Amino acid sequence: MLARPKILSEADGDCVGIERIHGRSPVLLICEHASNALPAVFGDLGLPNEALSSHIAWDPGALAVARILSEALDATLVYQRFSRLIYDCNRPPSSPGAMPETSEIYAIAGNKDLSPEERLARTDALYVPFHDAIRGLIRDRRARGQDSIIVTMHSFTPVYHGRERAVELGILHDEDSRLADRMLRAAAAAPLYRTERNEPYGPEDGVTHTLILHGLSNGLRNVMIEVRNDLIADDIGQGVMADYLKGLLQQSLDA
Template sequence: MTKLLTEAEGSPVAVENSQASSPFLLVCEHASPRLPEKMGTLGLSPAALSSHIAWDPGALAVSELLVKSLDATLIYQRFSRLVYDCNRPPEAQAAMPPVSEVFEIPGNAAISAAERRARTEALYLPFRDELADFIAARKVSGRPPVLVTMHTFTPVYHGRQREVEVGILHDTDKRLADCMLAAAGKTKRYDTRRNEPYGPADGVTHTLIEHGLKNGLLNVMIEIRNDLVSDEIGQKVMADYLTGLLGESLASLSQ
């Protein structure tokens, strides 16, 4: 497999509002369930391919609302994390997972080194480079971005109900997360918690480390329980909530 994507499929990376006036840079690594044509179905059923194992339902919709409310830039991956999870480095098994929750992924069961390399070159490297180039250009212009990665999670995982509604995740830099959690404590609109339902030990902070910590940027990862953003009303309410948290937090840090 020398070239994973066809010309008709276009770039794996999409950028919205690149000339945004605010410093917020939204990143959505799991925006789409789409598989490249050459990958077939990876041996999965249509139900599995539309489920949370293939993408983060609602994450892109909320991100696009935040683009408008914050005048933010958005960069997102146009293909499924089942082919390559862009929130993982190439050496991580989870970058091309053979199993996701209770689902075995036959098309990922025995990937050769050449296939791993083809997926990395087709999906991860363009995504990484787009982010890196955008951040570098903003830093040169004297406007370093504030990195916010956008995710959703399933309400039930391995048969267990998750009570948390919004997770505010961070790695070693918790400046922005601390301010957001303080703001969330005032509103009490959602059950909002630190580093839940995942945290750094789960390997989910790759983008924050690679593009946030290494560049000295304010950064945070947001996880939203996906039943809360399954329709337009829920997406709008959540976007309003996050607009308030992010705006208040950045203002607090700028003082």
Template sequence: MVPAQVEVLSKADGECVAVERPNGPSPLLVICEHASRRLPERFGTLGLSEEALRSHIAWDPGALAVARGISEALDATLVYQRFSRLIYDCNRPPESPGAMPEKSEVYDIPGNARLGDEERHARTKALYIPFHDAIRALIRDRKARGQETVIATVHSFTPIYHGKTRAVEIGILHDEDSRLADGMLEAAEAGPHRYKIERNEPYGPADGVTHTLILHGVSNGFRNVMIEVRNDLISDETGQGVMAGYLTGLLQQSLDA
């Protein structure tokens, strides 16, 4: 456990948030909260094995590559978190147990056990607040230059969860505002049926996964969507490129509509 008085990130760790194409002209603002499995140096391994640190509990494998593919294709701004969600899950508010989980699926996380209020506050201050402040700043800049903003967050999920196989391949998720999701689902239905695509699967609003959408999309009246891709489909560059191209098409059709 990192002492409360010690900074969460060192100078060697660098900033927690990265922004690519900050002035991209597309209305789409692409966000990837679970882009990295990297841990800040002072946390070591959090008491986890290498297997656990490479697994889906630490990050969303392939999600950043897909998000980058969409960003490149549409010349859209991309924002992503540079550190593992095991330290802080930026798609969860500070009061959520899932923000700094003690257990994820079958893995206990020793370095997150019985965290005190000071340490939880330190992680929130170091990772969650700067990440979402960076998104707010981008939105303010876009408003100032009269640029429309549409929010899309990109995630991946494991094919087998708690021993159960998931048949869904792409999830199109939304909270109370379904405009962008509706458009993507309609585009998917109208085109070649290449993937098994479901609305609000394998997660939905009841699972608390729409935090970023609510914070930056719903609250501002922006169209928004959360994209979940089964990670076995994006385990290599070829799969990532194919998926990025497919999702770019769905997003573009929905934006145009």
């Protein structure tokens, strides 16, 4: 058996970030695409800086909004500290999208023709500890009688493959739509943003992996939030969006 390549150095640090670990809210915020950082061993993956700063490498603004929500709700936040170009933690290891060879218009040279050992090394270094950390939090919260409600935070580009997207806020779900239904009703009553169900992606696009893994499998209420990233490009936009989402969540949980 060939040795697995080393993914993270001591300088890279841990792949999992956890904030407000003792938060009292039942909401457990998860941000899989929080960062565009690459472990040092990968260099730039053969990509130009414009690609590495774009939406193909991360979800711009998503972590900032999640952090504001975490503070406002007193909710625990878990996020991945490395780019989804190395491993997309919202995809299972069997998915081609977990370590994509292309993303929109970019060919990712550093992901081309990965060996089984290279794929397994990335899975073990990034995917496994990230989701193990979430499992551990859910288990510990349950042990002390605290409920968990899974809320994943994402952002999306306003223009994809040359097509403009009119939707501004997406409320996504898989088979369990309990929380999404309530949030959509709350959004319809206070329509600050153009809000749609399962847009600009849906379960058929394979984007509900984290919801299935930690929400559906545990019988926990869950929802995935997608925000158009031009709306959260600065502090003001991030604050306004976080305050709006806080209201939707609180109304939905109170209901």
